[in-house]
Each structure stands twice: as structure tokens, then as C-alpha cells.
Amino acid sequence: MKTKLLPKLLLPLLALACGVAPASLAASDGDTPLRHVVSLDGAWQIAEGGMEQPPAAAFSRTVPVPGLVDMARPAFDNPGPPVADRRQFPQKDPKRDAFWYRRAFTLDGPVPPAATLKIGKAMFGARVFLNGRQLGDHAPSFTPALLDARAALKPGENEIVVRVGADRDAVRPAVPDGFDFEKSRYIPGIFDSVQLILSGAPRIANVQVAPDIAGGRAKIRVYASAPGAPVSLEIREWKSRRVVATAAGQLDASGESDFVLPIENTRLWSPADPFLYEATVRTAGDEFTARFGMREFYFDKKTGRPFLNGKPHYLRGSNITLYRFFEDPARGDLPWDKDWVRALHRRARDMHWEALRYCIGFPPEFWYDIADEEGILIQDEFPIWYLRKDWPAALQTPQLVREYSEWMRERWNHPCVVIWDASNETASSQTGPAIEQVRSLDLSDRPWDNSWSPTFRPGDVFESHPYHFGNRPPRVNFRLAGLANADSAPWKKDWDKSVCGQGVIINEYAWLWLNRDGAPTTLTEKLYQNLLGPGSTTAQRFRLYARWLAADTEFWRSRRTAAGVLHFTMLGYDRPDGQTSDHWLDIASLKWEPEFYKHVRDAFAPIGVALDAWEETYPPGLTRDFPCVIINDTDAPHSGTLAIRLRRDGKVLAEETRAVVVKSFETGRETFELTLPKTNGPCEVEAVLLGTPSGDIRSVRDFIVHPLIPAAVPPLK
Template identity: 40%
Template sequence: MRSILNIDGVWDAAEGNLKEAPADFAHSVPVPGLLDMASPAFAEIGLQSGLREAFWVRREFELDREPAPLNLLRIGKARYGTKVILNGTEIGEHRPNHTVGEFDLGGALRRGRNELLVRLGPWRDDEPTSVPDGRDIEAYLAVPGIYDSVELVLADYPYIDVVKTAPDLDAGSVRVSARLRAGAEPATFALDAVVREASSGLSRGTTSSAELTLAAHETRDVEFEVALESPRLWSPEDPFLYTLQLDTPADSRTIRFGMRSFAFDKASGHALLNGQRYPMRGSASAIFRFFEDPDRGDRPWDPEWVRKLHRQFKAMHWNTIRYAIGFPPAFWYDIADEEGLLVIDEFPLFYIDLSDDAPAVKAALALDPSVRSYGLRSITAAQPRTTEPERVSWPAALTADALEAEFTEWVEGHCNHPSVVMWSSNCEGRSPETRVLVERIRTLDPQHRPWGDGWSGPPTDSDPYVAHWYLQWNAAMRGDATGIGMLTEMRKTAIGYPLGGAPHELLPHLRTANKDFDGVPVNTGDHAVLLEEYGWLWLTRDGKPTRLTEPIYETLEGWPAATADERRYTRARLTAAETEFFRCNRTLAGQLLYCALSSSHDRVSTADAFTDLDSLDYEPNFLRYVRDAFAPVGLMVDLWDRELAGGTFHEIPVTAINDLPDDWNGELTVRVRDAATNEVISEQRRALRIPALGQERRYFGLTTVIPAGEHQIVAELTDGDGYSVRSLRDVRIVSA
């Protein structure tokens, strides 16, 4: 039967040329890990350098048995370009940088001591342009290394290769597709399957195939169903897992899966989990950007830290995480399965045309011909900005044919995770090649998950319209102030990344049932809309603006931004208000704030809101205000004017929403406080029932007794069980 030898650990490392391994390995490096973790450290790591043509890593290991008929080396993920040599025999190369490299060791493996050498490229630009290198136009380091586990698989034939599962909730069964391989001899056998509860090990279903006969060296896909006894569905609220064990007479393989379905409904615009509407609330984890964090250390490979990270995601009331522009190590997906998070799995392609004839730049130039910046302050050709990100268009060599092998490895490798509910072919790119590729690869996923395709729009009717809507960038590109008032302006016009729509379209990408929001026409579209990015307010962990947010904090009208603490407070309050606005519109299938995990250094473009990587504590203002904005039962004070005239009656709308499948009953309180003394000047209470997955709107009168000055309107939802969430607006009452 199959046995697996893990060969992670501390490996020897050296730099040298491409053709031959160095004679001296004077460094050591952890595997999995990156080469910036080597001891002693390498110079100029992660940057283009003339110091080496290649890195080499070496590991000796003992095999206490004779090699098996089939001996496979599996390198989880490595960059850039992987070449394997075992005991002096060249085994082969694996060019992809983001998927498992599998090498048949043939007769090179031996009982006793073995020497394994792996050659890695030193820098992403050394890769052929037909190979995705994980390029990110908003990052600057590209550190090579073996960044996922390495294992030796010893097995016999008939061998169980790829296994894919597809839950059938209506039938109460799981459909299984298994790829079987015969060796040098033909084989006749039955394939046995048993499904167990992952937690208890209790058997919940078994089956055996009819007798199968494979010719010598034949590879065949077989399909069958296993009926489950009283299946329990997987969801973020109940992440229940099963195992599937498959056995041939000579091989055995076990995988995990969950009984769940997921889709976007075109007619309603909703996300559907297990057939029921499920509003997606979440953020993104940009692992490759985190790789360049100076304080990263070995955290991405520490299971306890990664589990805590995902629990902190859920602590923000997030049920969805996008693994953005890069795949994390494989065990991250296992943890997402176990902790209960929906994952949007995005291939690391980030090529965006920033030339003057590109759609996004054209839209900006239509308003201001002097604009030449990407998310930075407006500049003229005579005033270049040295920190502008590199401009990289889609390489002609990155065709569907060139990408197909790696996309196949990706989808077949991740398709059993119940957490993975959507694929994304790229971030913000426009290429007909990915559209062709998605059509091919879609058939490899038996669960028929939806796809995103960058800025190319939905590939099919079953896919969502993916929007990246940055109101702050939109306002800055127009030369407008970027305070909270932009949410009022957003109802009139919004210019940003066109994403397939007309650049001056009214309220692009939002849907409402009555095609109207407070009297303003809305683009209803033909697809569910997923707001996958928003919140251009990033700060480093020491409270400094990033290179993309410097112009935002310089133009924030009416908001403090002079000190780090002021900027943190401002980020939290504006992010909370924006989150409330998008959620309470109730037109989106989901919304994901960018971003939950990124990096923090002087050259960073985006950043997360953690204050400490060990504790994973959120910045206190972010936790206080933004967490409430994502609460499943939430609310919004629908007031965006900074000033109100005194001596006049004002009606203040408050919208309350319920993402839960059950009705919510509680109380809605609206208070007006004096900003200086915190004294409650006015208070109104009303009992409130919000139907399941519904919305209620109430109006409160702001009376003339409110004196002139600075005040805060605080709306709060509470119930008898201690539930409490708030929405706040700062308002200045001016004398009539």
C-alpha cells in the first residue's frame, strides 16, 4: 500500500550557475520557506542580481525499505522554475511556480541514503514570458524558494492518481471521479470506496465498482456515486467534513470533502450556499505581498499562526476570504475547510495595461487630460512621480495553450476543498486568452464552481460580475475631496475601472429590485454582482499612508489625518461608513474589503489592519468600527452631509439589515451626543423586527432643540442576548 515520506526540514543551500551544483553548500534554509530565511543570509535576495544564475538546495534522507514500483517526488510549490536531481541523476523540470511539481524518480531512488538536489531560478524575470511568475505591479520583491511541503510517495499499481468529488445534495450522495493508472502489467480489480465522518471516523457510506480491467500502462477515469447516511451540510457556520477512502488491491488514497453547493443566481443577484441565499462578507489575503513583509518570518508555515489568522478573519464577521494574487501553502486550504470560510481562489496573474490608451486611463483622461497616474496624486507629464508602480501589459506569450497545464494542476489540486467556492483566472487583467482558458478548464471541476475573469466580465451567465470599486481613487482622479461626502456623490456618478461598463455609467454594478435607489436610476445588469475590492484607505502598521493612499489622506475633507492615530481613526470610520453603504443597498451578492493580510514597509502599496503579527491584534479603531459594519445584523445611518442647518427639522433615515436565515427581534435606538462632552442630547427608541435576509428602514426626527456645534448621531441595534452594533455619523449643526 501507499506510504508517504515527508522530507521537509532544514535543507542545505547555495548560489551558483545553472548547469552544475555548487561544490560547497554553506547556507541552510527551512523547507517549506523562502530563501530570504537562509542562514547565513544571501545578499540581494528577492531582487534582480548578478550574484548568481541559480539557487541550489540539497537534502539527504534515508529510505528504510526498497523502492516501490512507483516512486514520486511531490514539491508542493516552488519558484522560479524547478529542476530535480536525485543521486546524480537528472529527473526533470517543473516550470510552473504555483502548483505541485510531481517527478517520477524511476530507478534513481535507492534504499539507504539518498541525496536530493533542487535548482531554483533566482528572480522572476528569468522565467520565460510564457510562464506565470506571480508578478504583482504593486509589489517589488520576488523571493525564490520551496514554499510548500515536499514529500516522497511510494506506491504500487493500479495507482490512484487524481480524485475529484462533487456533492449531490438532492440525492444525498457524493459523485466521485478517480483517475487510475496501471503499471507494466494489466490489472483486473474492483475499486472500493468508503465515506466517513472526518471528526469521528464513523462510516456513512460504502460502495464498490464493477470489475475493472486496465491494460498495461493504461490511464482511465472512472466515475461512481456513494450514498451517504443522513448527510450533514458544510457551511461557515457548521464546517462539517467527511473523508473519502479509495482502495485498489495495491494502493489506497484518502481525501476530505464537504457536502455543500454554491452558485450565483443571475435572476436574483444572490449568492446561494446549499440552495439558500447567503450574503458574502469578507476580505482578501494577499500571501505574496505578505511574503515581502520584513516581519513575516516563518509565520506562513506555522499552522497555529495560520489557524489564528483565519479565526481573526471570522472575528470580523467575515465569512469569505479571497486568496488574492497568489496561492498560500496547501494546509491553508485545510484550515479554511475546518474553520469555515468561503474561499475565492485566484490565480496569480496581475497584468494591467496602464498605457494612455488603456480603458481605465482613458476614463481618467476624459475628465482631466493631465492625469498620468495609477491611483496616485494627479500629475502631469512634466511632474513625474518616481514611486509610480511599474506598468505591465499582458504578455503575448501568455496564451491559453501556455497556461493550460498549470491551470489544470491548480483546479484538480484544489477542487475537493469545500471552502473553495469560486475560481478567479486573474486580477484586473483583460485578455481573450483567459476567456478561452476558462471555457476549457471549467469542465475539469465536477462541482461547476463559478469563475471570475478579471476585467473581462463574466464568462457565462452562471458567473458573477466582479467589481473593484474604489471610491477614494475615483474621487481623487476627478480632483474631488475624498471625505464621507463622496458617498452622496456616488449616487450621481462614479468613474473608476470600467470593468466592462461605460465609464460614466450611473451607479455601475449595483442592482435593486425596483431599479431605483432614493430616486436615482441604477444599472441592474444581467449578473450577480460581487464587490471584490473596495476601501482605498491603507495604512502601514505604524500609521503611515502607503504610496497609493498618500494623496487620499492629503485631500480628506473634514477628517483628521495629521497624526498616525488620527489617520487610523479616519480609516476606520470611513471604511465602516462605506461598508454600511454597500451592504445596506442590498444589491450585491457579496462585498470584500481589501485587504485582510498584506504587507507593511516603506514601499508598500496596500496594507492590512493588524498592529502586531504575533498577536494578530487588529488596530483598535478598525476593530471597534469596521467589525460592527460587517455584523450579520447591521445598520446604517443614511446621512452623508457633514453640516446641517440649525433651527430646521431634519429627518434621519436608518436602514437595518439581517443576513441571518431567521427573523431578528430587538430594539433600534438613535442618540444624538455632544461631540465635546459626550452628553446625550436626544434619544429615541423603537422595537424592531427584521425579517430573515431582509431589510427595514426607519426615520427619526432631528429636532430643532439640537444646539449649534459638533455632534454625533449614534444608531444602535440591541437585543435581549447582549447583541449590540452601532452606526455613527459626525454632524455639525450650524446656526440658521
């Protein structure tokens, strides 16, 4: 028998007095569903105060949920204030200890047998009250709080109050707090959705779907404690709603019941075809729907080569550092604007990026829905970054196990998530044991990245950050010419024992950042003085950045020593005292800096070319070899035409073309001879793959014809 539950959500009178429109629930189609997921997103009231008691003063401000407290109106005085020292771990807001959120809603009808309040993510920690009764504390800031609300819920008017810490000190040092050596502000808030989940019994706590593409079937694990209770299952195509599989059975006594459903004419999920299914599991009083894709991803346990759905699949992509963007003055409500977030991911695909690392922090959950739909592979990185010596002694494995478990349960059905990443640039004795305790939770057995700590199994992956152009030894005054003799696998010097059978992802490299206005960052100011001399122009810096970043990308892709090359970074912050930045001219409209788009986009083309020529000066009048590497990341051989052109002042001085063939997932090499001008001056050599599926794809090198040795040549402008 279906239990009919018809909750109705209303905003408090005070919020109405502030001009906030009441929320409404859409009517369901057909029979009343067994489960109602009631969104509590929207305008909440907010006040500041202490940690223990709600503020005595009236809640005179409103704030959007999800969002951050700096979005409150009227605004608070300096919430999430800038830290005095970015490298110091304690961080206290001197004006308040906590922020208190409040809103009301109305439940029409009786209290259902099961009611769970879900707070997607709340910095920093959450203490939750319903109708004056404390439901519980949830210290983690980056995983969902799931709290039993039934005993406190009542028919009619209900009030929910959530306290969040005003700063990282509210949870640190025994709980991950999102510390980041680059961040200057840590702005708190409920930054993911809040839901009230209502159902009958037996209640389904969770569902996990594990694809078996070879068998054309899906394994479904149902998490519910109701031994012997009947259960029905069905799988539909997500868009068409066509039913493709059904089954029925009983729940067992373990609380974890497994079912296998064959799917006829299985359609696989991939970046080229992000096809999605839905699995719905029903008991007599509850139903749980999980969207998933028929997708398998792994690293070969002998070679470390990446495979997607049984075929090699090298990763090309970038990074999103959303928690850094949270402090960007231009941020506004963009991270919660679904149209903007979808456009952001589509800009990634337009750059030929099929992979993203959500770097040092998880975005709101709907970002993963969009990545599923747009066909993007996600390396999902837990917000921990402590380098080699700064790990807080109070943060121990049991806390990591708790938070890693919550993270995995929230995200395990997303086909976009292909790598669990335990931390960024961190050496710790705590993360590895935590990984081993939670690894078995994932029926899809995704690979793990344990940063600078050893991984424990073949088939895992580690991230390498081979920055060529940094100002610190041994890279002082490193120039493009240095790539001629650069190590194509520098990580092996320190990781020989660890890398056996594990993949390597380069997800940071280059070290050439500019702010959005073209000014160097604090990490690159001396670099650009060395490369371009004093008084360089914005146009000169943007041009060098784009061409050298493209060249460095081509270097790593053409060497085929890494399973993936991910540029850093697609989305960050823009501030005068910042260390890194992104490439947007206009963040709201997602307008790229043109030189970056022109050169770096080609460097990531699935069928690409890399001029394996790096010198910045050549003697005049000589004939020189210009090798070209053709890169094929696709599952079909490529036959086409490769051209090479020598230019000066826009005029073509020499040109040659030849037919080329490159096997699928392989590289090929062609070498051209060009005779250089007899007169001194700047030149450009360009290799072009003509008429690829992505259009004409170029690789460009600038150089100077000059009789002097390279060290005596003026900086290239």
C-alpha cells in the same frame, strides 16, 4: 496483497553537523497502509549559483522547507533584491541566477512499484534531480510539480537536488511569474511542502469528490489507469472516523471511473457548521484519501444572487495578499506556522468575515485545510495582474490551461474553495479560452471570475473595485457626503452585456489605507491632507479611516446590488514606500488597531445596521431625518430593537427606540427625526441594534453643526 513499504527519512551528515536534528516517521496504526506519504519538509542545504550546473562550492547553508531563501542561515547577500522600478516586468538578481536545494533520505526496503515526488510550490520554477538523474523541469511557480521518481529511487541512501530560479526572469515571459504592481521584492524558494508518495499498483493518480446535497450522496471520480482492477471505497466522518458509506467496483478503461455513494443523514458543510468527511479509495496496492465537505455554492443564473446549500448567502469578508506579506520585514516564518495561520483565520471569523479572497496568489496548501476547518469561503485567485495593456504577448492560452488544470486538481476537494478566479484586474484574450478548456474538470461546477475580461456563462461572477475616496478623477476630493448620491451599481455602465445572470463581488473598495504606524501610504498622503488638513495626528487618521471604512462598507451592504462585500485588505505588507497596508498593530500576536476593530467589525455583522445619512454639516436647530437600513444576512427573520442617539462631547442630547422586524436575507428601513443643537460644534449620531446574536451593533456618523455651506467648513478632525 498489501505491499509493505517502510521508508525512513534521515537528514544528511552535513546538516547534522550544522545542528539540525534528524526527522522521524510516525509509526502507522494497525495494518501497514498501502500508501506512504513521506514528508521531506524540514532543514535542507542550500547554495547559490547558475542555472545549468549545481554549484561547485560546498552547501554550507541550511534553509527551512517550506520557506523562502531569505530564511537561510548563514544568510545570503540580498536575495530577492528590491526591484529598480515596480512597474517594469523584467527582474534580474545581479548576484546569482539560481538557488540549489539539497537533502538526503534513506529508503528502508525495496523500491515500490510507484514513487512520486511532489513539490507543492517553488518560485521560480523547479528543476529536480534524484541521485544525479534529472526527473524533470516544472516551470510553473504556483502549482505542484508531480514527478515520477521510481526509476531514480534506490534502496538505502538517496539524494534529492532542486534548482529554483533566483528571480522572475527565470520563468518569464511565457509563464506566469507573480508580477504585482505593488511588490518591491520577489523572494524565491520552495514555499510549500515536499513529499515522496510511495505505493504499490495499481496507482491512484487522484480522486475528486462532488457533493450532491439534494440527493444526499457524493459522486467520486477515481483517476487511475488499470482497466478492470477492483476498487473499494468508503466515506467516513473526518473527526469521529465513523464509516457512513461503502462501495466496491472496478476501474474502467478511460482512466476516470465514477462511483456514487449515498450518505445517510448527510450533514452539510457551511461557515456555521464546517463539517468534514473523508473518502478513501483503495486498489490492491494503493489508497487515496480525499477530505471534503457536503457543500454546494453557486450564483443564480438569472439574478446573480449567491446561494450556499440552496439558500441565499451574501458574502462578507476580506482579502489576504500573502505574496506581498512575503516581503514584509515582520514576516519571519509566520506563513508556515500553523498555529498563527489558524489564529489569522479565526480573527477573520471574529470580524464577522466568512469569505476571503486569497488575492494575487495561492498560500501553502495547509491554509486551505485550515479554511475548511474554520468555515471560510475562499475566492481563489491565480497570481496574474496586468491591468488592460500590459499582458505579455508570450503568455498564451496553452500555458494557462496547463497551470489552471494543475491548480484545480490540487484544490478541487476543498469545500472552502467556492470561486475559481483567473486573474486580478486584468483584461486579456487568453484567460477566457483557458477557462473554457478547463471548466469541465470541476465536477462541482464552481463559478469562475475572469476579472476585467468577459465571462462566458450565466452563473459566473466578476469582481468590481469601486473605490470612492481615491485622488484621481472623478473621485478627487470625494468625501463621505458624496455617498448620498453615489451609484449603487457603478459596474453596470461598462458591463451591461456581461453581467446578465452573473454575480458581482466587491472585493476592493474605499481607498483609505494607512500603514501600521498610522502614517498615510503613498496612495493616501494627499487624501488625508485634504480630509484632515496638514499636521493631522495618528489618532485622527486611525479614527477617520475606521469610521469612513465602516460607513463605505455599510453603503455597499445596504444597497444589496452585489453578492459580496470583501474589505481590502486583511493581510498585506507594511513599508514606508508602500501603496496599501493592513490593520495590525502587532502582526505576530495578530493585534488589531482598536478603532478598526471597533467600527469595521460592526459594519460586517450578519444582522447589521447602516445609517443612511451622509452629510458632514447641518444647519443648527433644525429637525432632520436620519434613515437607518437594517441588514439581515441570516436565514431567519430578525425581531429586535433599534435605537438612535444624538451625542455631543459624550453627552446624549436625544434618543429614540423602536421595534423592528426584518425578513431573512432582506433589508428593512426605519427613519427617525432628530432636532439638532442650536449651537455650532461637532456632533455624533449613532444607530444601535440592541441585543443581536452578535451583541449590540452600531453605525456611527460624525458631523458638524454649522451655518456655513459644507465647502466652507474646516476639515473634520
